[in-house]
Amino acid sequence: MVRVAPINLTFNPKTLWFDPGELEIEKDMPVVVRTARGTEFGIAASEVIEVPEEQVRALKSALRPVERIATEEDVERAREMEEKSRDALPIFKEMAREAHEDMHPVSVEFLLDGDKAVFYFEAEERI
Template sequence: MRIITATYPDFLQKVYIEATDVDLNYDDYIIVETSRGNELLKVLKPPYEVSEDDIVEAEGKMLRISTAEDMERYESNKLKAMTAYDYANGAIKEQALDMHLVNAKYTLDQKKLIFNFTATERIDFRELVKVLANKYRTRIELRQISVRDEAKYLGGIGPCGRAHCCSTFLGDFIPVSIQMAKNQDLSLSPTRISGACGRLMCCLNYEDEYYEDTRNKMPDVGQSIDTPNGRGKVIGINILDLVVQVKYEDDYIREYHQDELEAEEV
């Protein structure tokens, strides 16, 4: 099966599209037929073959390469969706629904108007759908998304001073655990290890494999080990520099590189 890896122009999310016999390049815009209607997508990876073992269920089928008219319609739809967003926000307040509207989006053919929202619990929005359908005379879809997806949609700057990873290059979210922060000896204060979404920062995963592998090769704090200057107790380790702090019976403290300790073991 030949597929294309693509994404939405305003929202970085990898989707897999059934390809046609057309030459494409990275960053080309294409028109795709999906279950929601015809949509404009941007190519991340041109057509490639997928083996039966790695088969991916395509989320749509490419129809053609986009035209200037398609791009104009896309921009026009964005303006109309902004107006729909404001109207829907007003309707939500009138109905006192406990939900936060994130954005609104038309499919390229305007056959569906999609509203993404977050909420702490399940929302009965049937009346809201009726109001919106009566106003815009098209199919309405309200999708409850996670706070991580909300941060990806809205974008912003992380504590590192750079744009959110999820909004710039992370196509899919990676599971992150508190153990990753512990492996890296980071502060476990929620304000220090949480992103704008309020969840653990995705970047905790980036170096976790290195920290875990390296920690397994180094002695544990509190362990007694042999050193070039005799036997002592480990009181600290520096994983990045591969340095071990050792304290002796006379309270003298000395640092050793991991290579020195391995040579001592030999």
């Protein structure tokens, strides 16, 4: 059996599994995780669970680590990035309107480090 931490990230509708290492994680606990995109803030969907090794091997990629239980500074930083994301959306909408009328901005997400932003939009055709 393999220990996994089910974590919910803000802009991902799925609960993702991470390697908790030796951390004891409880449901609803804020955590900092490492993803392919960078450092992200998440909330534990449940306590650490044990799953069969076959399930972990069947995943598309190896389990990424839970870096740490979020500190108060991490929680505050996540709030700041959420606010920065909300503030960026009207600017994104204006830029999209000028660049391509078929681009419909949905949201902006700043990762926890603040050094990367992801811009989400809808369009009938590829833009």
